[in-house]
């Protein structure tokens with residue numbers, strides 16, 4: 001039987017009267033990457049803390065590698081988990097190398113492993129400097145190196161790309177892809193949506209402690225039924241004078257773009273291809289940002305009792 005690495009069943013977490021999470025269920029299998037999204041206070045960090053066993057559920061059950069993560073028996077499996085907290089902080093007086101060697105040794109690895117990781121995240125040139133001299137991005141890279149120690153079986157990353165420059169962000173996603181290929185399971189939670197979607201298998205959108213949407217991006221797209229953007233080039237006025245096409249020119253801002261429901265996509269593409277003058281075409285399905293906006297707006301309308 002294929003036992004999921006993480007299993008949450010109807011999990012609720014209350015802090016005094018405040019429900020930080022309510023009836024959340026999800027499974028994560030080996031080698032899967034889950035993107036966890038939601039506004040401030042949605043419950044993302046709480047979900048990570050429940051999986052780490054740092055806090056216990058008020059209701060429902062959490063299992064990680066077949067055990068309740070807040071139980072005594074789960075201590076041994078902690079070494080197989082990497083965690084990057086939202087606000088990473090270290091002993092300021094120590095050097096980057098001292099910090100990482102300390103964490104590496106806690107997990108049973110040596111100084112050489114720490115040096116390799118500092119190299120991997122691009123701060124080996126500064127490894128002998130005290131952490132107090134590090135920039136925000138360098139601290140974040142050190143945090144990532146700490147989370148990557150020992151190629152963890154499970155990685156929980158809270159806002160991993162905050163403070164990273166574009167090159168470091170690209171390097172980070174390359175590492176995510178590599179770890180996934182090697183069988184690690186990863187949950188990454190981020191407010192920065194562009195660039196994430198190619199690296200996740202599934203997304204979960206939380207709002208006020210509840211799951212608004214969960215599934216693969218194609219499942220979320222299907223469910224949201226958002227139009228596909230089609231941008232033909234070289235047709236000039238032909239689209240607006242074609243009765244089959246002009247009904248899909250619905251945006252004042254993007255006058256040359258057709259917003260086409262998924263089920264009409266092929267018919268419209270065939271119609272466009274019948275024009276010899278068309279010299280290029282861009283087809284864009286709804287991206288993660290648009291899906292996120294859609295599900296949050298839908299929830300707000302339902303809350304107000306709108307259709």
Ligand SMILES: Nc1ncnc2c1ncn2[C@@H]1O[C@H](COP(=O)(O)OP(=O)(O)OP(=O)(O)O)[C@@H](O)[C@H]1O
Nearest residue numbers: 015018020038039040041042043044045046047086
């Ligand atoms: N230790 C705590 N005591 C009381 N309330 C808490 C505690 N930790 C979190 N909360 C509350 O639980 C809710 C969920 O918080 P959580 O940190 O999980 O959100 P988040 O989605 O990670 O937010 P952000 O994007 O701002 O980091 C918030 O209303 C928060 O104020």
